[in-house]
Amino acid sequence: MASSSALVTINNVKYSVGEAYSDTTLNQFLRKTLGLTGTKVLCREGGCGVCVVYVEEPDPNQPGSTIKRSINSCLCPILSCDGWNITTVEGTGNQKKPSQLQQQLTSHNGTQCGYCTPGMVMNMHALTKMSEGQKLTEQTVENSFDGNICRCTGYRPILDAFKTFAHDSKSKLLDLEDVGLSLQICPKNGSPCSGRCHHEHDSITEVLPTHDLGASSSWYRPKSLAELYTLLEGPLKGKKVFLVAGHTSVGVYDDGPCDALVDTKKIVELTQITTDATEGVTVGANVSLTHLIQVLREPAAKNPAQYHYMDVLADHISKVASVPIRNAASWTGNLMLKRAHNEFPSDVFLCFELAEAVITIGNKDGTSSVSPSQLLTTNFDDPKQVILKATFHPKPSNVLYRTYKIMPRSQNSHALVNAGFRAEVDSYQTGKRIIRSIALIFGNINPSFIYAIHTQKFLIEADMADPAVLQGALGRLRNELQPKAYPAEPSLEYRTNLACALFYKFALEILGDVADQRYRSAVGQLVRPLSSGQQDYPTEPKNYPLTLPIPKLESVVQCTGQAKYISDMDSSTMLHAAFVLSEQGSADITQIDSTNALKVNGVVRVITSIDIPGSNNFVAPPGVAEELLASRQVVFAGQPVAIVVATSQVAAENGAKQVKAVYANVKTPILTCQDAIQAKSFYPAIDDLKVGDAEAAIASAPHQVKGSMELGGQMHFYMETQVAVCTPTEDGMDVEAGTQWVDAVQDGVAQVLAMNKSSINVSCKRVGGAYGGKITRNTWIAASAALAAQLTGRQVKMHLSFWDNAKLVGKRNPYHTEYHAGFDADGKLQGVYINAYVDCGAAPNDNPISGLGTWGDNAYFCPNWKFSMTACKTNTPPNTWTRAPGSTEAIYFIEHVMEHIAKFLNKPSIDVKYLNLFKNGDKCITGQTIDNCNLTDLTQQFLKNVEYQKRFNAVQIFNKESRWRKKGISVTPMKYGVVWNSNLYNCFVTIFHNGGAVAVAHGGSEIGQGINTKVAQAVAYELGISMELISIKPNMSLTNANATSTGGSVTSELVTLAALDCCKQLLSRINPTRQAMQGKSWPEVIEKCFTDGMDLTARSWVAPKTDVAPIYYNTWGVTCTEVEIDVLTGEHQILRLDVLHDCGESMSPLIDIGQIEGAVVMGLGYYTSEQLKYDEKSGQLLTYNTWYYKPPTTKDIPADFRVQILKNAPNPVGVLRSKVVAEPPLCMTCSVVFALRNACDAARQEIGKGREWFQLDAPMTVERTQGYCLPDISQYTYGPTKPTKISLRLRLTR
Ligand SMILES: Cc1cc2nc3c(=O)[nH]c(=O)nc-3n(C[C@H](O)[C@H](O)[C@H](O)COP(=O)(O)OP(=O)(O)OC[C@H]3O[C@@H](n4cnc5c(N)ncnc54)[C@H](O)[C@@H]3O)c2cc1C
């Protein structure tokens, strides 16, 4: 039997890895064992792409050649990498010599927090390697990033950077030969590899574990089928065995530990592919999905008459998961997943069943053949069976094949419903489409549902062209579907409607172009063009480096994987901590039993609330206390009840699973605002905000509208989850925290440990994305790690798993809102009343509802306003700040009201909005007078620039011509009041003698927003020196004591203000010497100052108290969004989005463009695909993983994405004439909701309901969009008249 150890080459170094690593993933091996932390980790389920590496392995079918691919290292066991040559980001370039890919990504400003960046780089690296010898197109590049999520950038700059390597790129073509991709970096000295020390690289490093890895399975690697059968019927008989092909299935279902992992990749019989003219195509069991797609394409191209259906299959399988998953995943593993979990909406099963593939299975006694559906019930256990191959036979040319997959976002998602249809159609008789045979297969209906048998029977020998047959079939189909309710999946109604709609699409295809042209708009799916974009920004060369469009300072180290995050910190002596989270939303805790946890290898200690030396509260006054660990009661599911400390993260998490909390008095949790209203579960009342007398004004207004709406929450989805590393010291505690608020962490840790604040040293160098979620919530994690460190006397790291992070950390607040508005015949506002209920979750500390009083009027003047604000107490995690909290929702509410008014008056909404826009001299809801307002001109100019009227007309024409595709276009203008009050920051600037280099420590956290770059630009400008002399230091509790949080968009400008003040202080000391030494260099001047005894350090404190009124200045913007929807499925596409944003005189235009694009895409996700669902009984979050929670991917961004920074708009009161940027653009993205609403209106117009107002709730998921269009099988016809002239023979075209 072959050795179970693996010989793996990583960045040119060979490692021998033993069986102790059988449960270790490649990702863990890279990060923990080798310290190669450039490869990141987030979801550990193949859903995010931060862990992508490049792999070359010998091709078993072509000796001497290699298979090249990207894979997700988080799902790949290190022992399955035997014989592989793996390249990580560290092997492609470094800070001194970045590869061309890394350079391009840097120069296109494709990084913000940088946490996704190495995965992006490696995915592109793999693509270029895989494309060697072929011409890479822009489309291929765009198609290849379905598996890499970036929450910061909006993807546009990343795609643009990588498209420069395509041969059809409009940018200067970069020759792949010259881009340094072949560059190998010497792992020893970081220089390009000369290849001279090959013999050294040939030496093998044996890797020995430094701690107990907790491996519970044995590992086998048979080399032939015979060996495999001997194993299965010998030592492994009766054991739980996992046959490792791609090992990606654990990203979908983790069925727990098994006794043995048997790597089948060396079994050549399982990788073979044969093509025979009569027998068809046979693919071995281990063929990956990527390879399968290629294999299917060939016969389809060579012999379309018999193999046309293979193209249909290949297209469909291309929608499975993502490129790196498909590169690793086998079709066999997918079918076996379906076999083990019948409810799994397998696309591979659907395709194989549709194609009538024959699956050959084998055991020690021989082989047999089954269909994919028979496979689901075949006994695989005694004797143990193995899938060997699948065979696809040629098919008659008169059979039509179609498949459909409807997903919650454009790509990288499982099917909400998938369908495969096959029909042999006789179209020889004029006017008829006789069905000779038909198969209607559906997925995600219920675990046992495969074929719509009754509908199939009904259709045999029926004439599909007869409308009565269509209706008969649809009725039968609807009756026989019987979907099963899955709590995290869309409703039964949607899934039933969708399945019927997909069949209707197929029926229209059978009819061909003889069906009414308008109705044929249902055929096929939305086709997305290649993404394009424009970025237009002003710059002032006379002020350089201020206003210079430069990428982030840290961009290169982010691209090369050298940027170190707190989650990258590791040491062999460090302990790791994981939470035990409550499984009930509202209950008393009667017992926490840690007996079994303490038996888990590596577990050192289990901590509960009684172990806390200080206060069991991580929130400093005046905040409301929040328990660090639940003591007597749990108030939300996901609340920490204990902490498990262990020698590794795996052990800590395994230990946490073994802690048993016992509950009593379990109550039904309150989960929504509506629940809270019913239960009267509120936090202390908040006074109404009144301007004028809204009620009287509404009552006396000529017209009124009234309504309500629901608005969901949003997960932050930062790519680096909450993390802290705490080290006990003689002084107290050193804390490295991924926080937006160092001072709060210092408070929380001191409080929990009962120490003086001065004993806690907190530092934050960079954070891998935050979006508000690390303002107050990171303190929880830091204080917990500190507690564990204090109790064990050891350094402790707590880095939450994605799942725990999702369950524990609160999100953007959901709302229930009612409104009432009065207006005149033109739509001029007379009075507006908004009654908003905000879901604060289980604690009210981060309540954004007062945002209504700051931003609730958005861009519109009205003399009478009333805002009622109620904070609901629910059993969900305490909701928290999320990018543009309070403003986003407040602006959405008033925009919703404006849309309602426009609908009432039957006017385009922009006309009503335009009429009410603020003008100079108007008073806004804060009582402040509007000045420097040019919103009317700006909006008018914007509408002209984006050709709004022309496009509006084109949308109407399109909608008339198309029954089942509808378009919508909507414009959102914005006034965003910027609040400086209560934001306190400091800055510390030191000039070093002996070179004149400058170090800056400011009180903001670098979370990806580019704060360091802006500060460096401003300091260089003010001091009149090169940026290269400036370095920015971590935000620390000593140098930046007492600073408030990084948030509200203002931190960049306020720390810049403090930095400028430091520079001014320094210049006032230096300038006399500088003037006296005219012509001398900066270092010379500084040296003289030093020898003269001058203090070359300055600090500054910024504490704006601008007025009693909150708004310091306003920033303006307009967004226009155009969408197209598929009425039958609810899918949408953002055809074009234009945003004009006022950044004043942007300090750093490329950074600001990045912020605008990132904010827009985060907003688009919030309003369309990101949906939170909770279990009604326990209150547990159901959408806690990447399988269910869907932020936007590369193809969810606007197909045409145009961003403009307003020109000639210096801010007279701003810092260096600039304005804020990070949050306001998100507030305008609600325009996508209203564009979708327009499209739904057009669909409702078809059934005479176009004039009706309907309540619209957000996010506008595919389910809601379809539902609002009111499709119904009675509408599924071939058009107004029965087709009479059917003369064409069915043409099978794709
Ligand atoms: C993020 C993500 C997204 C996904 N999205 C989709 C999607 O949209 N649509 C979809 O259909 N699927 C999807 N999948 C599922 C994916 O296709 C499967 O994980 C994959 O095909 C499994 O193949 P594998 O080679 O990795 O199997 P493995 O994980 O290696 O094995 C899976 C199972 O198959 C068994 N097995 C392996 N080889 C054999 C053999 N020769 N004989 C018998 N049993 C064997 C193993 O014992 C194991 O039980 C997704 C997966 C992930 C991780």
Ligand code: FES
């Ligand atoms: S960590 Fe591997 S895909 Fe998310």
Ligand code: FES
């Ligand atoms: S830069 Fe992509 S996630 Fe932050």
